[in-house]
Amino acid sequence: MSLHPTTPLRIVVVCPSWVGDAVMATPALGxxxxxxxxxxxxxxxxxxxxxxxxxxxVYDELITMHPGGxxxxxxxxxKLRMRGFDTVLLLTNSFSSALIARMAGAPRxxxxxxxxxxxxxxxxxxxxxxDDGKWAIVPAxxxxxxxxxxxxxxxxxxxxxxxxxxxxxxxxxxxxxxYLELVSTQRDREEADDVLARAGVLDRPYAVLNPGGNNEAKxxxxxxxxxxxxxxxxxxxxxxxxxxxxxxxxxASSIASMAKSEPVSLPALGMTLGSLKSIIERSELLxxxxxGPRHIAAAFGVPMxxxxxxxxxxxxxxxxxxxxPETVLVADPELPLTESANDHPERCRVDRxxxxxxxRSVDRLLTAARSGA
Numbered sequence: 001m002s003l004h005p006t007t008p009l010r011i012v013v014v015c016p017s018w019v020g021d022a023v024m025a026t027p028a029l030g031x032x033x034x035x036x037x038x039x040x041x042x043x044x045x046x047x048x049x050x051x052x053x054x055x056x057x058v059y060d061e062l063i064t065m066h067p068g069g070x071x072x073x074x075x076x077x078x079k080l081r082m083r084g085f086d087t088v089l090l091l092t093n094s095f096s097s098a099l100i101a102r103m104a105g106a107p108r109x110x111x112x113x114x115x116x117x118x119x120x121x122x123x124x125x126x127x128x129x130x131d132d133g134k135w136a137i138v139p140a141x142x143x144x145x146x147x148x149x150x151x152x153x154x155x156x157x158x159x160x161x162x163x164x165x166x167x168x169x170x171x172x173x174x175x176x177x178x179y180l181e182l183v184s185t186q187r188d189r190e191e192a193d194d195v196l197a198r199a200g201v202l203d204r205p206y207a208v209l210n211p212g213g214n215n216e217a218k219x220x221x222x223x224x225x226x227x228x229x230x231x232x233x234x235x236x237x238x239x240x241x242x243x244x245x246x247x248x249x250x251x252a253s254s255i256a257s258m259a260k261s262e263p264v265s266l267p268a269l270g271m272t273l274g275s276l277k278s279i280i281e282r283s284e285l286l287x288x289x290x291x292g293p294r295h296i297a298a299a300f301g302v303p304m305x306x307x308x309x310x311x312x313x314x315x316x317x318x319x320x321x322x323x324x325p326e327t328v329l330v331a332d333p334e335l336p337l338t339e340s341a342n343d344h345p346e347r348c349r350v351d352r353x354x355x356x357x358x359x360r361s362v363d364r365l366l367t368a369a370r371s372g373a
Contacts, residue, residue: 007155008039008087008108012063012080014097015045015053016144018214019273019292022049023299024140024318025091026181027174028148029058032089035152042083044076044100051273052296055183065100077103089151091144095120110151112143125150128165136165137340139317141180142173166314179319182299184278192278195271199241199264206239207232208280209263210288211255212248217345218289220307222251224355226258228287231359233261236366238284241266243276243293285366287358289350290316298324303365305329305358309350312341325368327361329353 013029016022022045033041042061043053050064061083066075073096080088081104088101090111098117101109111117113124125147128136146163153160164173184192196202211225229240240263244252249267256265271279277296280286286297286304290311297304301324306313309331320326331352335341341348 008036008151010040010042010083010085011036011087011089011151012042012044012083012085012106013059013089014092014101015043015049016091016140017046017049017094019049019052020295020316021140022052023180023182023292023295024316025144026053026056026058026299027141027178027319028091028144029056030181031145031148032151033058036155042080042085044080048273052182052277052292054274055185055188056181057183058181073100073103076100077105080104080106087151087154089147090121091147108154110147112147123150123154125163127163130165137312137314138163139166140315141318142166145174166317174319179321180295180299182277182296184281185274188274188278191272191275192282195266195269195275195279196282198269199239199266201239201241201264204239205237205284206241206282207236207285207287208241208243208283208293209255210243210286210291210293212244212251213289213291215311217310218291218308218350219251220289220350220353220358222255223258224358225255225287226263227355228358228362229255229259229263230261232285232362233263235363238366240264241279241283243267243271243279284369285362287362294326298326300324303369305361305365307331307350307353307358308341309352310341310345310348325365327365329357329361 041059042063043059044063047064066072077100085106087108088106093114095115095117098120102120109121110123111121112127130136149160209225213219232238232240242252242255242263242265244267252265252267256263280296281300288294290308294306298318298320301321303324305327307329313328331348
């Protein structure tokens with residue numbers, strides 16, 4: 001699509017609601033900052049996401065969204081209105097986020113034309129669909145990058161290429177050498193030091209296992225995580241830390257109790273989202289389900305093994321740094337590329353990924369990392 005040239009001077013970007021999605025938006029945020037150096041850029045995000053973006057040099061102000069239904073929307077819109085933003089870029093698809101942008105009175109509201117919010121947007125972006133009317137698989141990094149390109153094109157009038165579905169290889173539209181970006185702040189590092197000291201690993205190598213996820217169907221079995229923890233300790237000499245949100249503390253503790261090697265539950269030590277950035281940044285390896293810590297590891301170039309099921313991995317194809325390769329394991333490698341794993345929840349159950357497959361992947365990554373290959 002092409003837009004008439006104009007100059008956004010005060011921009012607020014409504015960030016994705018989940019930690020992993022917010023990290024996948026960082027290349028787009030960096031593009032906006034580099035392309036519009038004279039603009040004031042604010043980020044509007046949920047309180048639970050704000051710590052992950054803290055420290056990035058891509059914004060002038062980080063604004064937290066007010067929770068709580070209609071009154072929460074009014075408070076959030078009031079925050080934006082009082083700052084006089086002339087442009088809102090919505091990286092979210094929800095009706096409520098577009099409503100906040102409209103209530104804020106910004107004259108330009110850019111976002112994808114989804115979730116019945118057509119009339120709330122002034123610049124409507126189109127996401128591709130399949131022949132049967134479903135949303136086509138598009139990597140989230142492409143989705144956000146395309147939106148950022150559209151915003152930038154407002155200053156030049158240049159045409160922006162249409163958003164395309166993922167190709168068979170899962171490639172994305174980001175330029176070569178463009179990666180996810182995060183920063184561990186001084187506070188993050190100090191909080192991580194405290195957690196790691198109490199875990200007894202401040203001065204020894206460790207791996208992080210992340211067994212949780214917002215959807216239980218995406219969680220690889222706990223007993224296999226416990227067996228993997230024992231393998232990492234016995235075969236590679238790595239102390240194992242088990243990550244998780246406060247709501248996943250019981251899961252992390254149960255895995256720690258099942259393992260013979262006595263891995264450490266990080267939720268039990270008061271780990272915060274900010275400290276998790278620094279903890280993962282210093283780790284030798286991350287093994288995770290398809291959830292937020294995966295993207296944190298990618299941003300810091302940490303080798304990782306990620307298990308997908310029943311979500312199609314192409315929705316979250318990400319660029320990984322040369323020093324931090326990723327091995328992606330899917331529940332059904334034989335599923336045709338014309339099909340989406342999301343449509344086959346039984347065939348693509350995450351527990352179809354065997355322990356032996358994960359162990360082999362871990363061994364390859366650690367061997368390569370230690371040999372400098």
